[in-house]
Amino acid sequence: MDENVEYDILEDALKRCHSNWDAAQSHGLLTGRLAVAGVPAGPDWMLQVLENSDAPSATRRECGELLDILFQSTHRQLSERLSEFAPLLPHDDDVDLRTAALAHWCEGFLHGLVSATHGAALKERLSAEPLADVIKDMLQLTRAGPGADSDAEANDVAYFELVEYVRVAAQLSYEELTEIRHSANAPGGNNTSGSE
Numbered sequence: 001m002d003e004n005v006e007y008d009i010l011e012d013a014l015k016r017c018h019s020n021w022d023a024a025q026s027h028g029l030l031t032g033r034l035a036v037a038g039v040p041a042g043p044d045w046m047l048q049v050l051e052n053s054d055a056p057s058a059t060r061r062e063c064g065e066l067l068d069i070l071f072q073s074t075h076r077q078l079s080e081r082l083s084e085f086a087p088l089l090p091h092d093d094d095v096d097l098r099t100a101a102l103a104h105w106c107e108g109f110l111h112g113l114v115s116a117t118h119g120a121a122l123k124e125r126l127s128a129e130p131l132a133d134v135i136k137d138m139l140q141l142t143r144a145g146p147g148a149d150s151d152a153e154a155n156d157v158a159y160f161e162l163v164e165y166v167r168v169a170a171q172l173s174y175e176e177l178t179e180i181r182h183s184a185n186a187p188g189g190n191n192t193s194g195s196e
Helices: 007-016 023-037 041-049 057-079 095-115 120-127 131-141 152-176 178-185
Strands: none
Touching (some): 007 057, 023 041, 023 057, 023 095, 023 152, 057 152, 095 131, 120 178
């Protein structure tokens, strides 16, 4: 059975590791990197999340273990097209916290799509439909804040609709970039350190 990482546990571990990335950003970054490069993206992603960590080795090791579990479960969910894939976000009633985390997830995802070494083929795919719309929408969500509507129920409905959109958009991006991943991981491609 696949292990999962809880948002609060990873968030706490990353803070103790003095990472510059929070839990939502880290998962967004991972999802974007997996969409572009597949499994070979894992080590670089983990190094990036823990880049400025000056935590004691036991704390850093704990962070690394949690990040590895997150990597394994996220890759499995995306590659096996499982409906359980979802952005790693807080289970909290605080609308400000949830909205900020969703914006951070989108920031991480977009960074993951564009920060890896890539060529003209990826740039072309990202600028064409449907990925161009996904990127535009995610950029909008990075600036998201809680609605002015004081109705908590309406805010909840809007938030969960946005989370569902992001979930489906991330899965769509993974599917749309299948050829890019395969060409990057093929012998003679940009990255030959592993497979999808």
